[in-house]
Amino acid sequence: MLPENYLLFLQIIIVMFVTPGGPRVLIMSQSINYGFGKSLWTAFGDVTANCIQMLLVLFGLGALLKIFPDIVIVFKWVGVSYLLYVAYGFYKSKANIDINTGKQVKSNILLFRDGFFIAFFSPKAVIFFAAVFPTFLTGENYMTHFIVMLISYVVLDFLTLAIYSKVAEKIIDQLKSNPKTLNYVSATALIVIAIFIAIKV
Numbered sequence: 001m002l003p004e005n006y007l008l009f010l011q012i013i014i015v016m017f018v019t020p021g022g023p024r025v026l027i028m029s030q031s032i033n034y035g036f037g038k039s040l041w042t043a044f045g046d047v048t049a050n051c052i053q054m055l056l057v058l059f060g061l062g063a064l065l066k067i068f069p070d071i072v073i074v075f076k077w078v079g080v081s082y083l084l085y086v087a088y089g090f091y092k093s094k095a096n097i098d099i100n101t102g103k104q105v106k107s108n109i110l111l112f113r114d115g116f117f118i119a120f121f122s123p124k125a126v127i128f129f130a131a132v133f134p135t136f137l138t139g140e141n142y143m144t145h146f147i148v149m150l151i152s153y154v155v156l157d158f159l160t161l162a163i164y165s166k167v168a169e170k171i172i173d174q175l176k177s178n179p180k181t182l183n184y185v186s187a188t189a190l191i192v193i194a195i196f197i198a199i200k201v
Contacts, residue, residue, distance in 0.1 A: 003145035009136050013153055016128065017160040022083055022118045025193045027161050028168035029090065030114070034106050036162075036169045041108045043161040045115025047154045053120065053129045054150050057137075076123040080194045086114055087190035 003009065023046050031039040119125060137145055 003136050003149060004138055005136060006148070009149060010152065010156075012132065013156060014160075016124070017157055020193075021124060022122055022190075022193050023115065023161065024164045025189050026083075026086065026114060026118050027165045029086075029189060030106075030111060031165035031168040033090070034111065036165050038106070038108070038111060039165040039169075040162065041111035042115035043158050043165070045112035045117075046119040046161060047158050048112075049116045049120035050125065050129075050153060050157060051150065053125060054133065054146070054153070057129055057133055058146065076121075076198075078121045080198050082117045082121060083190050083194035086118070087187040087194070090187040090190070091184065
């Protein structure tokens with residue numbers, strides 16, 4: 001059985017996913033620098049963080065935020081700091097190139113880590129999972145609804161991240177001959193998102 005207002009839930013998360021934010025800009029930057037296939041590790045990190053956030057809802061994340069509302073501010077600044085850290089990494093990168101793919105090299109674990117931390121400390125995600133997500137978990141089939149929503153969220157999140165990544169790879173072909181320029185473009189985009197989060201969220 002589907003959760004009550006399931007279509008509304010889908011509409012809300014789709015709007016979230018198509019709106020550029022830290023995770024979307026990050027995966028586009030990763031795709032540009034490391035290739036579409038490698039960037040999917042960033043997407044895996046993102047959805048893993050989201051799964052943990054949803055599980056935390058079961059353990060009273062919303063109630064915790066009511067008691068300690070400043071947690072969102074802490075998450076915001078940790079997220080901003082990590083975005084700036086990743087941007088700095090792009091800026092300082094020496095652009096090691098894989099001679100077989102022509103792309104820069106970064107381990108899957110580090111790509112996963114970047115996706116995980118940006119998603120986990122996203123203030124938008126924290127607010128959504130603490131305040132909005134629980135409102136759809138009603139009725140007797142609580143766990144069934146939770147599983148349906150978790151799967152829906154993860155699948156749609158991963159698909160939209162993959163789309164962002166593929167689009168980035170396609171539109172940046174003309175710059176691939178200058179990896180250092182790609183680093184600067186990626187770093188600048190992440191800095192802009194970090195500033196936006198710092199000011200607006």
